[in-house]
Amino acid sequence: MRFVTFTTDVRQDSSIGVVLDNRIMNLNKASDGAIPNDMLSFISGGEKMLELAHTVVKNPKHDSLLSLDEVKLLTPLLNPPSLKDFFAFEDHAKAGAERRNEKLPSEWYEVPAYYTGNHREILGPEDEIPWPLYTKKLDFECEIACVVGKHGKNLSIEEASNYIFGYMIFNDVSARDVQKKEMALRMGPTKGKDFANVFGPYLVTKDEVDPKKDFALTVKVNNEIWSSGHFKDQYWGFPLMISHVSQEENIYPGDILGSGTFYKGCGLDLNKWIQPGDLIELEVPKLGVLRNRVGVPSKYKELDYKRASATK
Secondary structure (H helix, E strand, O other), X not given: OEEEEEEXXXXXXXXXXXXXXXXXXXXXXXXXXXXXXXXXXHHHOXXXXXXXXXXXXXXXXXXXXXXXXXXXXXXXXXXXXXXXXEOOOHHHHHHHHHHOOOOOOHHHHOOOOEEEOOOOOEEOOOOOEOOOOOOOOEEOEEEEEEEEOOOEOXXXXXXXXXXXXXXXXXEEOEEHHHHHHHHHOOOOOOOOOOOOEEEEEEEEEHHHOOHHHHOEEEEEEOOEEEEEEEHHHOOOOHHHHHHHHHOOOOEOOOOEEEOOOOOOOEHHHXXXXXXXXXXXXXXXXXXXXXXXXXXXXXXXXXXXXXXXHHOO
16 A cells, blocks of 8 residues: 555645545545544554555545645655664665775674664655755765564564565755764764655555565656666665664664665765755655755855864
8 A cells, every 4th residue: 555644725734545546545534533644653553554444445435535636745654753774785885985995894794784863854745855054065865764563672584574564765865074074983974964854755565565676766856867776786675674673672663764875876976966956856666756856055054163162
């Protein structure tokens, strides 16, 4: 099933729905209120909630159906409990090491590394991507995001597959000049990443897709193809990532795990940079097109704490 979160002109509160061809079924209305209006509550309801959604989709009520033109799609999951973003593509990792005149460390093959992102700064399709005043090099990253479906801890890789609810496109927006300074200190990234995480347009359940076959990735900027790749080229898969995160740590419904970008799935790998006003489109045929325009920055202001420290 392809789930969405949306609003309408008539009702500004968000609702969740299922995409049926060129229409959206309001699941709360179709189920007479039995299905909640937010995706996190729906996912937390487990298999019973999914079964109920399948039942109401088979017998759609006319007044629960809306055309896509009648709604504004939001990020599918408005309030994820956590966000962890991995570094799963070997060629992308190697390219980063080469830019630093280094060899990719052997530890990369031993630990599926990730950073903890800001799960509060979440954007959706058609939302404007903010350009932070402290960066001169804004970048995108074309990724796949996996959403956890249930609570677990200390999971094996085999068990972890059963904890996946579904997948969506993820644009991991990055301030590269700031990120470079943070990573030189072997910390972060923080301010280089935490201002914008974009997801959507759909959250597609795991039974509808095969990541090794279906996740062809295309990046377009201003209608020009900048790069393409495929999720099958990843080194670390989502079951392994989930298992790794769950070791001595609880995972919960709605937790998001990002794959990291494929090689040349970002401007940094391409040495090609987006500009204010650019239109970015990340396309994965089974997951839709995540489309956003880049905002216009305020006056540049460097993050300069040396002067502040000196005047303490």
